[in-house]
Amino acid sequence: GENVEQHPSTLSVQEGDSAVIKCTYSDSASNYFPWYKQELGKRPQLIIDIRSNVGEKKDQRIAVTLNKTAKHFSLHITETQPEDSAVYFCAAIDSNSGYALNFGKGTSLLVTP
């Protein structure tokens, strides 16, 4: 099955700096890569996703890049704000095999003022 590894497990940045979280996956058939944000005590929520036919996707201050050859994808957050503090999870799935997301173990991001 798919194995997703996520790094780093914790990340601390100062407000205004950029944050980068990286994930690798093992199944070359994976074709959908979402990122979820989970604030303390709340449910995970989708913040951005990318499909295998796209190399990069941006949404305001967040962007995701995908390198299918190397089987890794990354989340980039620019101009970080304290409200970006949360746990971020990457995931990968071969959508032809049903909907079973394989999540990384998460990155706890702390943005200090």
Added chain:
Amino acid sequence: KAGVTQTPRYLIKTRGQQVTLSCSPISGHRSVSWYQQTPGQGLQFLFEYFSETQRNKGNFPGRFSGRQFSNSRSEMNVSTLELGDSALYLCASSLFENTGELFFGEGSRLTVL
């Protein structure tokens, strides 16, 4: 439109007991999946249902089971509870069969004593 509803929100059981958790997806969503969240392991996939059929099952022992009803509501059952089953159990639904945003419920917090 109501979100994903999970019941009960909190429960305490003792070792050896069994538990049933319920999930009502967003109206119109036919894909329902379950995840176990623990501090050390992140989000681990349990199983996924679409139109009453289990399409995928994660790497959990047979004590974990589930089902989906014709109205897309889902239940998961854990028998012969162990201390290590203490976790937050999250249900998620999706409008699409195998991709797109997963909408998570608030979870059922299970404590096994």
